[in-house]
Amino acid sequence: MPSSPCVQLRDVDVAFGARAALRDVSLDLHAGAVTVVAGPNGAGKSTLLEVVAGTRVPSRGSRTATGSVAVVPQRAGVSDLLPITVRDVVAVGTWGRLGAWRRADAAARAAVDEALQRLEVADLARRPYGALSGGQRQRALLAQGLAARADLVLLDEPTTGLDAASGERIRAVMADEAARGAAVVCVSHDPAVLAGADRIVALADGAIASDTRAPAVVAPAPRTTAR
Numbered sequence: 001m002p003s004s005p006c007v008q009l010r011d012v013d014v015a016f017g018a019r020a021a022l023r024d025v026s027l028d029l030h031a032g033a034v035t036v037v038a039g040p041n042g043a044g045k046s047t048l049l050e051v052v053a054g055t056r057v058p059s060r061g062s063r064t065a066t067g068s069v070a071v072v073p074q075r076a077g078v079s080d081l082l083p084i085t086v087r088d089v090v091a092v093g094t095w096g097r098l099g100a101w102r103r104a105d106a107a108a109r110a111a112v113d114e115a116l117q118r119l120e121v122a123d124l125a126r127r128p129y130g131a132l133s134g135g136q137r138q139r140a141l142l143a144q145g146l147a148a149r150a151d152l153v154l155l156d157e158p159t160t161g162l163d164a165a166s167g168e169r170i171r172a173v174m175a176d177e178a179a180r181g182a183a184v185v186c187v188s189h190d191p192a193v194l195a196g197a198d199r200i201v202a203l204a205d206g207a208i209a210s211d212t213r214a215p216a217v218v219a220p221a222p223r224t225t226a227r
């Protein structure tokens with residue numbers, strides 16, 4: 001791994017009452033890589049993502065992190081009745097960098113425009129968010145995460161229920177985010193997302209069951225021909 005970790009978890013436990021959701025998890029996450037967190041239902045994937053994000057405090061152990069964080073949720077907590085456009089939803093991604101009044105500057109507007117285009121939702125920008133299909137909403141939420149231009153990009157099941165083309169777009173965007181230097185961490189069961197991962201952390205019953213890095217691509221040795 002080329003860089004120092006941007007998130008370090010050490011000996012992390014999370015308990016909900018008597019139920020252990022994470023047990024003794026230690027993990028370093030690095031810039032420039034797509035890490036997929038896999039495992040069966042209830043294994044602790046979403047809880048791990050929350051601890052990585054810094055939104056859930058471990059019951060034991062520590063989290064240290066550098067840089068900014070963008071979380072791409074599975075769904076937005078926005079009422080379909082509110083007159084919020086797709087552009088408004090994507091612009092929320094820039095709020096962390098704007099001041100208390102969140103007055104969009106040229107850089108924020110450019111980040112929103114670019115994110116809308118990369119997720120191919122620019123033509124929907126003026127539509128009410130509540131009028132979008134499920135797949136269009138997922139792309140808009142990922143655009144919100146991109147607009148943040150964060151050091152750490154966290155995604156929970158971003159391709160669930162999407163058609164093949166939308167899933168491919170989202171996988172490509174995750175790879176691009178890693179290529180620009182972000183640490184991308186994605187909870188997913190999707191075989192195509194797993195196939196594109198640089199690293200797969202599998203959880204079972206709250207503990208890390210395996211931690212596998214994709215093999216480096218090794219150029220085949222040149223063929224030697226007998227003379």
Ligand SMILES: Nc1ncnc2c1ncn2[C@@H]1O[C@H](COP(=O)(O)OP(=O)(O)OP(=O)(O)O)[C@@H](O)[C@H]1O
Pocket residue numbers: 016019020021039040041042043044045046047048
């Ligand atoms: N807020 C909560 N209160 C009580 N128990 C919780 C809470 N959140 C999660 N748990 C429990 O912690 C364990 C891990 O849950 P988590 O949602 O992290 O699993 P997951 O791997 O993301 O599951 P899924 O694939 O079903 O989304 C489960 O046993 C779950 O019931």
